[in-house]
Amino acid sequence: xxxxxxxxxxxxxxxxxxxxxxxxxxxxxxxxxxxxLLNNALQQDPTSVEGTETLCVGQFLLLPxxxxxxxxxxxxxxxxxxxxETETAVxxxxxxxxxxxxxxxxxxxxxxPTATLPPEKTVDVxxxxxxxxxxxxxxxxxxxxQSPNGNTMxxxxxxxxxxxxxxxxxxxxxxxxxxxxxxxxxxxxxxxGPIYLEKVAxxxxxxxxxxxxxSNRDGKSIFGATAVLQPQTICQFLxxxxxxxxxxxxxxxxSGATNIGKLDIVWRSNLGERGRLxxxxxxxxxxxxxxxxxxxxxxxNFVSLEELFTFKCKLINNCERTVELMIYLENVEGxxxxxxxxxxxEPLLPMSHLILEFRCIPLLPGLRTxxxxxxxxxxxxxxxxYDELGQVFVIxxxxxxxxxx
Amino acid sequence: xxxxxxxxxxxxxxxxxxKEDQFDLTQQLNNLTVDDNQTASNKIEPEVCRIFSExxxxxxxxxTTEAFFDLIGTNARSTVEPNDIISTIGLPVSPEESYSSSxxxxxxxxxxxxxxxxxxxxxxxxxxxxxxxxxxxxxxxRELLTMPGVLLEEELGDAVGxxxxxxxxxxxxxxxxxxxAGDVTxxxxxxxxxxxxxxxRAAINLTARLLTIYGQGRGRAGHPSKHSPHSLQLWFTRxxxxxxxxxxxxxxxxxxxxxxxxxxxxxxxFYPDMYGGRLGSMASFSFRLLIGELPMHCGKAxxxxxxxxxxxxxxxxxxxxxxxxxxxxxxPMELADGDRSDSMRLWTGREVRVMHSIINCSLVVKDxxxxxxxxxxxxDREGAPKQALLSALGRLHLQMGNISGAEVCFKEAEEAKTSxxxxxxxxxxGLLSIAQSAFDDGYVYFQRASHLEPTNVMILNNMGVCLxxxxxxxxxxxxxxxxxxSNPVHALNESLLLNLCTLYDMESSKGxxxxxxxxxxISRYQADAPTMILEKLYG
Numbered sequence: 001x002x003x004x005x006x007x008x009x010x011x012x013x014x015x016x017x018x019x020x021x022x023x024x025x026x027x028x029x030x031x032x033x034x035x036x037l038l039n040n041a042l043q044q045d046p047t048s049v050e051g052t053e054t055l056c057v058g059q060f061l062l063l064p065x066x067x068x069x070x071x072x073x074x075x076x077x078x079x080x081x082x083x084x085e086t087e088t089a090v091x092x093x094x095x096x097x098x099x100x101x102x103x104x105x106x107x108x109x110x111x112x113p114t115a116t117l118p119p120e121k122t123v124d125v126x127x128x129x130x131x132x133x134x135x136x137x138x139x140x141x142x143x144x145x146q147s148p149n150g151n152t153m154x155x156x157x158x159x160x161x162x163x164x165x166x167x168x169x170x171x172x173x174x175x176x177x178x179x180x181x182x183x184x185x186x187x188x189x190x191x192x193g194p195i196y197l198e199k200v201a202x203x204x205x206x207x208x209x210x211x212x213x214x215s216n217r218d219g220k221s222i223f224g225a226t227a228v229l230q231p232q233t234i235c236q237f238l239x240x241x242x243x244x245x246x247x248x249x250x251x252x253x254x255s256g257a258t259n260i261g262k263l264d265i266v267w268r269s270n271l272g273e274r275g276r277l278x279x280x281x282x283x284x285x286x287x288x289x290x291x292x293x294x295x296x297x298x299x300x301n302f303v304s305l306e307e308l309f310t311f312k313c314k315l316i317n318n319c320e321r322t323v324e325l326m327i328y329l330e331n332v333e334g335x336x337x338x339x340x341x342x343x344x345x346e347p348l349l350p351m352s353h354l355i356l357e358f359r360c361i362p363l364l365p366g367l368r369t370x371x372x373x374x375x376x377x378x379x380x381x382x383x384x385x386y387d388e389l390g391q392v393f394v395i396x397x398x399x400x401x402x403x404x405x
Numbered sequence: 406x407x408x409x410x411x412x413x414x415x416x417x418x419x420x421x422x423x424k425e426d427q428f429d430l431t432q433q434l435n436n437l438t439v440d441d442n443q444t445a446s447n448k449i450e451p452e453v454c455r456i457f458s459e460x461x462x463x464x465x466x467x468x469t470t471e472a473f474f475d476l477i478g479t480n481a482r483s484t485v486e487p488n489d490i491i492s493t494i495g496l497p498v499s500p501e502e503s504y505s506s507s508x509x510x511x512x513x514x515x516x517x518x519x520x521x522x523x524x525x526x527x528x529x530x531x532x533x534x535x536x537x538x539x540x541x542x543x544x545x546x547r548e549l550l551t552m553p554g555v556l557l558e559e560e561l562g563d564a565v566g567x568x569x570x571x572x573x574x575x576x577x578x579x580x581x582x583x584x585x586a587g588d589v590t591x592x593x594x595x596x597x598x599x600x601x602x603x604x605x606r607a608a609i610n611l612t613a614r615l616l617t618i619y620g621q622g623r624g625r626a627g628h629p630s631k632h633s634p635h636s637l638q639l640w641f642t643r644x645x646x647x648x649x650x651x652x653x654x655x656x657x658x659x660x661x662x663x664x665x666x667x668x669x670x671x672x673x674x675f676y677p678d679m680y681g682g683r684l685g686s687m688a689s690f691s692f693r694l695l696i697g698e699l700p701m702h703c704g705k706a707x708x709x710x711x712x713x714x715x716x717x718x719x720x721x722x723x724x725x726x727x728x729x730x731x732x733x734x735x736x737p738m739e740l741a742d743g744d745r746s747d748s749m750r751l752w753t754g755r756e757v758r759v760m761h762s763i764i765n766c767s768l769v770v771k772d773x774x775x776x777x778x779x780x781x782x783x784x785d786r787e788g789a790p791k792q793a794l795l796s797a798l799g800r801l802h803l804q805m806g807n808i809s810g811a812e813v814c815f816k817e818a819e820e821a822k823t824s825x826x827x828x829x830x831x832x833x834x835g836l837l838s839i840a841q842s843a844f845d846d847g848y849v850y851f852q853r854a855s856h857l858e859p860t861n862v863m864i865l866n867n868m869g870v871c872l873x874x875x876x877x878x879x880x881x882x883x884x885x886x887x888x889x890x891s892n893p894v895h896a897l898n899e900s901l902l903l904n905l906c907t908l909y910d911m912e913s914s915k916g917x918x919x920x921x922x923x924x925x926x927i928s929r930y931q932a933d934a935p936t937m938i939l940e941k942l943y944g
Contacts, residue, residue, distance in 0.1 A: 011911050018839070018870055020804060021900040024702075025765070026645045027758070028691040031519060033593060033638035037600045038645060046862035046898050051793030054758060055780075056765040057800050059832055060863045061839070061870040062900050063907045081878055083913040122912070126876040194771050196806035228773050228805050268806030272840025 006155050007086040008093070008117075010143055015077040015126070016068045017271040021047045022058030071166035071191055073275040075130050080109075082123040082143055090117045092152075093145040095125050100138040117145075130276075137161040166191045166275055169263060173284040177295060179248055181208065181241040181284060185263055189229040195267045196228055198274075200237055204261035208241035229267075251289050251318050251351075258286050291319040292375060296390040297355070304397040305365050308338060313356045313389065315375075317348040323377055324348075327356075330372035334364035334394070337372075344378075362394040513683075518748045520685030521733030522693075523719050524667060531669040536677050547629075551670050553640060553662040554626030555613045557655055560586065561606040568939040569928045572921055581928050586610035593635075596642065604932035605646045612643035626662060632670055634687050641692040648695065651935060653702035665712065666693050684734065690755055698762055706769040713766060717759045724752050757783065773805045791821035796833055803840045811837060828854045828861070835867060844874035862888050862896045866904060873908065882908050889923075893930045899938055902927075906941045 023045045028038050042053050047060040070076055080097060084090055094113035099106045108127040117123060131137065139159040147153050168188040175181055183202065189195050204210040214237050215221050229235055241261075247254050263279040298312040317323050325348065329341040338359040348354055362368060371387040524532060528549075535543050563583050570578035584604040589595030591614060599608035616622050616639050620630040640663070647656035666688045669675045673683040686693070697716050701709035723733045727749050732738040740748065760779050767775040780801065784794045799814030815833045822829070835850035848871035855864045865888035872881035885905045889896040902923065909916035920942045927934050927942075 009914060011913075013907070013911050015874055020800060020836075024648070025761070026649050026695065028641070028645065029519070029689060032689050032691050033642045034597060034600050034645070037597060038649075041603070041649075044895055046866070046895055047900050049793070049797070051790050052761075052797045054761040054765075055797055056768055057797040057804070059800060059836060059867075060900055061836075061867045061904075063870060063873070063904050065903060065907070079873065079876070079878070079911065081911050085913065120913075120915075122878060124876045124878055126874070194773065194805060198806070198808075227807075230771070268808065268840075270806065271803055271836075272806055272808055272842070274842070 006143075006153060007084065007090050007147055008143055008145060008155075009083050009085055010095075010141055010155075010157050011081045011083070012139065012141060012157070012159055013079045013081075014064070014067070014070075015079055016064045017273045018061040018063055019270060020058040021060045021062040022049070022056045023047050024056065025054040027054060068270075069164055069192055070131060070161060071164050071275055072131055072134050073166060073277040074273065075128050075275075076137075076161065077126065077128045078139065080125040080127065080141055082117075082125075084117045084119050084121055086148075087119055088148045089119070090148070091115060091146045093117050093123055093143065095123055096142040096144070097125060097127050098140040098142075099129060100140060101133045102135050103133060113144075131163045134163050134165055137163055164191075166195075166267070167265060167277060169265070169277075169279055171263075171279075171282055173260070173282075175284065175287045179243055179254060181243075181260065183239040183241060183260060183282070183284075185237045185239070186234050187229070187237065187265060188234040189231055191269070192231060193269055194228050194230045195269050195275075197235060197265065197267050199264065199266040200235075201264045202239045202241075202261050203264050203278075204239075204241055205257070205259045206244075207247045207257050208243055208260065210261070211240040211242065213238040213240055251293070251316060255286050255289055258283050260284050289316075289318050290384075292316070292323065292325070292377070292384055293318055294356075294373070294375065294384070294386050294389070296370070299370070299390045300392060302395055303362055303392045305362055305394050307397070308359060308361050309392070310357055310359045311370070311390070311392075313358065313373075314353055315345075315348065315356055316353040317350060320350050322347050322349050324379060326376040326378060328374040328376065329358075330374060332372040334362060334366075334368050335370070335372075336361045336363055362392065365394045365396050367391055367393050514744055516683070517685060518733065518744070518751055519690070520673070520683075520687070521723060522672075522686035523722055523734055524669075524672060528667055528669050528672070532672055532674050535669060535675055545669060549669050550629055551632065551662055551664070551668045552625075552627050552629055553621050553659065554628065555616055555621065555623045555643075556626060556659050557609075557613065557652075558623070560610040560613070563933075564606065564936055564939055565924075565928050565931060565934050568924060568934075568943055572924055572943045577925070577928070583607075583932050586614065591615070593638075596639075599932075600642070600646070602932045605650045606933055609643060609646050609650070609652075612639050612646070615639050616643070626659075632687060634689075637671075637688045637692065641689060641695065644692075644699075645695055648699070648702060650933065651702075651937075653699075657699050657703045660696055660699055663688070663692075663696060665715070666696060694759065694762060697759075698766070701766050701769055706766050709766045710763060710770075710775075713759055713763045717756065717763065720752060720756045720759055724749065724756065727752065757786070768801075771805075773801065776801060790823075792818045792823055792829060795821060796829055799833060800836060803836055806840075808837070808840050811840065826857055828857050828864075831857075832864065832867070835871075839871070839874075844871045847871045848875065860892055862892060862898065862901065865896075866901050869908075870904065878908060878911055882912065889926065893926055897923075897927055897931055897934075899935050902938050903941065906938075 023042060025042055025048075026038050027042060028034055030036050042048055047058055049055070049057070049059050076099075078097075080095060082093065082095055092113050092115065095109065095111060096107075097109040099108055106129065108129050109125050111125060114123050137160075139161060140156060141159075142154065142156045144152065144154040166189070168190050170186040170188070172184040173181060174184070185200075185202075187197065187200060200214075202210050202212070214223070221227060223235065227235075243254055243257065247257055260282045262281060264276075265278070266274065266276045268274050293316040294313050295316075296311060297314045300309055300311065303309040315325075325345045327341070327343055327345055329337040329339055331337075338361060345354070345356075358373075369387070369391050370389040373386040373389065375384040375386075376382070377384070531545060531549055535545065563581075563585070566578050566581050566583060569581055584599055584602050584607055586599070586607045588607075589598045589611070591611070593615075596608055596611050596615070599605075599611060613622060616636065619633075619636040619639070620628070621636065621640075640660075644656050644660050647653075647659070663671075666686065671686060671688050673680040673685055673687055693716060694713075697712040698709055700706070700712065722735075726733055726735045727740075727745060730737075732740055733748060733752070760783060764776045764779050767773075767779070777798065780794060780798045783789055784791060784798065795814050795818035799811045799818060802808070802811035802814055815830070815837060818833065819830050831850045831854035835847045835854070838844070838847035838850060848868055851864050851868045851871060855861065855868060858864060865884055869881040869884040869888075872878075872884060882905070885901060885908065888901065889905075905923065906916075906920060909919045912919075924939075924942045927938075
């Protein structure tokens with residue numbers, strides 16, 4: 001062994017959080033054969049808690065006894081102890097601690113050298129490092145000192161650490177008709193034990209305002225008070241991103257705004273062991289708006305059967321030239337148009353918009369889709385069909401139906 | 406009265422236990438055995454008549470059970486006679502007998518309350534059949550019988566002594582004075598002496614010897630034998646001690662024949678000739694709880710949760726029966742108001758105890774939701790020890806990493822505080838600091854607590870742990886060593902020893918010598934120590 005040739009020894013212990021020990025309660029009634037002996041033994045056990053002796057929720061700190069996994073985003077802490085094994089004093093002791101990851105070497109500690117170390121005394125170093133890479137890490141501890149005969153001695157010890165991935169984050173985007181973006185984020189616990197999600201927040205790009213949809217009206221989390229994520233389970237978060245006004249008015253940049261933001265996740269496990277992860281920039285699929293875009297802007301939810309109603313649409317020219325359009329209203333089942341079909345619209349300048357108003361009468365009750373609007377670009381001879389502009393629910397007005405009888 | 410208000414675990418701890426449970430050890434010794442022969446010749450209680458109206462009295466009825474006990478062969482006759490058992494195992498009969506017989510008048514009431522249990526339907530049918538059949542014609546099916554036997558092949562040795570011999574030499578081992586099974590009287594009293602001394606392995610050995618007298622010793626598993634409250638108490642003690650010494654697999658295997666303690670031969674009414682009209686479970690409630698918890702120790706916590714919820718359901722049924730004006734098992738019977746409230750207190754206490762066991766089980770499988778739900782229910786109960794429970798809830802939050810939740814609980818616990826020492830709050834704050842990585846702050850809180858309770862081993866230990874995380878290994882070792890030297894009997898505890906061994910391992914190659922010194926201390930002060938610790942000391 002290398003260390004045996006040296007006057008100093010080095011030991012390393014990983015400092016994960018202690019656990020709370022408690023005895024396993026074995027109790028009996030005083031009428032049972034052991035009388036109160038088992039109860040007394042339990043009560044006198046220093047790991048039992050006065051008043052709740054029969055509960056295994058302890059308060060006695062127990063140092064980590066088994067190796068615990070380390071996960072990306074957690075803090076790696078270690079105790080490094082250099083101990084003098086000789087009868088005489090050793091001088092100029094320096095302890096250098098580095099961490100070699102797959103991509104880089106990080107210096108964790110290079111304290112000023114200890115001038116002299118008397119026999120049986122120690123040099124103690126505690127290091128903390130937030131791990132930012134997955135995979136093999138090597139902790140390199142190097143001890144340099146001067147032996148009593150003046151020689152400079154040095155030895156190194158290596159400790160291998162495997163950093164694992166703690167969470168699996170899956171995201172899904174929905175581009176809504178009204179230009180809002182919905183983000184569904186699934187956070188899966190892939191660690192070996194349960195974790196508590198202390199914070200899951202969307203740090204949105206400045207182009208969007210975020211509304212978190214993960215609490216109820218009273219501001220309480222919809223996941224309940226506990227919010228513990230058992231291994232392999234998934235918690236799903238939902239966010240609504242509203243493009244800010246400037247972005248909403250500019251279709252080109254709205255379409256180009258694919259950077260949504262980052263998810264910031266903080267979790268804790270045993271006795272507050274903390275981890276933090278930030279996802280990379282989340283990207284949505286850019287919505288394809290085309291040259292001409294027609295969207296409903298004012299549409300009633302409920303309309304009465306056989307009664308005229310109106311709705312408004314926004315027509316946007318998204319291309320570089322002025323377009324001239326013809327509008328056609330085709331017959332669809334259940335809705336009769338009260339408008340002129342085959343009419344020519346005013347020329348629409350590049351990057352400008354127009355509000356169109358439509359009038360129609362519902363002929364059938366129930367949920368009806370607004371369809372049958374066609375636009376013809378007279379220059380390109382290209383037709384745009386809008387068969388799903390929105391839906392109305394057609395109700396039968398009772399008072400009306402009585403009158404008609 | 407405070408004891409009225411707390412349907413708590415007072416029967417396990419503290420001084421405000423119900424009156425009839427306060428007997429000293431020697432008195433209990435007699436109760437257990439004397440009950441057997443007294444009730445045999447006892448008057449028949451009213452509710453019995455309903456079910457057992459056709460039970461033929463006297464000698465004839467003996468044959469109902471004797472018929473199949475004869476199958477055991479040889480000395481079946483002598484095991485049937487309770488008096489014989491007592492004399493065989495050498496229990497004293499006379500001295501406190503006067504006390505016991507005077508107790509008899511209130512005794513049946515206390516017995517009924519304590520032993521009450523509701524059998525499952527199959528067992529109930531079988532018990533009716535046993536009691537109503539023509540003598541000599543009822544043979545229960547074999548699978549309805551409980552046929553335990555000691556499985557441990559050899560007596561357990563003195564583990565500490567062996568470790569001392571191995572590490573420190575035979576000479577030191579020879580100096581060790583530990584109690585062995587043969588050093589005490591071969592009866593219950595000797596057994597208690599061993600338990601009191603902490604010589605659990607020796608006590609386990611003695612239970613095996615005593616069970617042999619009942620025909621339930623080594624190699625007897627699977628053979629029919631007769632049960633009595635006393636034999637079941639021996640089994641309870643044995644399995645409890647096996648659990649305490651962490652021989653979980655043996656405990657589980659030996660307890661297996663008892664199943665859920667719900668086979669017909671676990672009830673007094675299975676032996677109408679011996680116990681007259683006495684009703685209820687021959688196995689004590691503590692045994693039932695212990696057996697429910699056993700699978701958890703063998704990696705089957707979910708099974709334990711199921712079993713314990715079954716126990717809880719029956720306990721709640723009993724409480725409902727009492728509330729409805731019936732007696733525990735649901736029979737309509739007039740109970741005096743005092744008796745009813747005593748019974749309510751006993752059974753609500755047991756309800757709480759079962760809930761504690763379920764919480765412990767759920768923590769083993771880290772089902773924090775279940776644990777928190779049950780703890781919350783316990784907090785909401787009238788007269789609950791709020792401060793202690795809220796503090797436990799806070800620590801539970803810390804364990805799972807919910808720091809803000811823990812803070813809320815600790816604050817509520819402080820508001821509900823009943824004791825004025827402040828130790829509880831200081832310890833809670835210390836733990837909270839640790840969860841926030843503020844080990845130095847944690848140390849200060851524990852130090853303040855230690856000023857209030859200088860001999861508290863837990864606080865000293867926690868100070869030591871904080872010192873280590875702050876980079877002060879030497880000081881940490883000093884604190885733990887001082888805890889041991891000032892209070893060796895209590896401080897030579899498994900967890901503290903594990904901590905100290907870990908620190909010794911860190912310190913130097915001389916840690917081995919220091920561990921041997923610890924072993925010497927254990928040998929001096931402890932009758933027994935967990936194998937894991939001993940292995941750590943000479944490993």
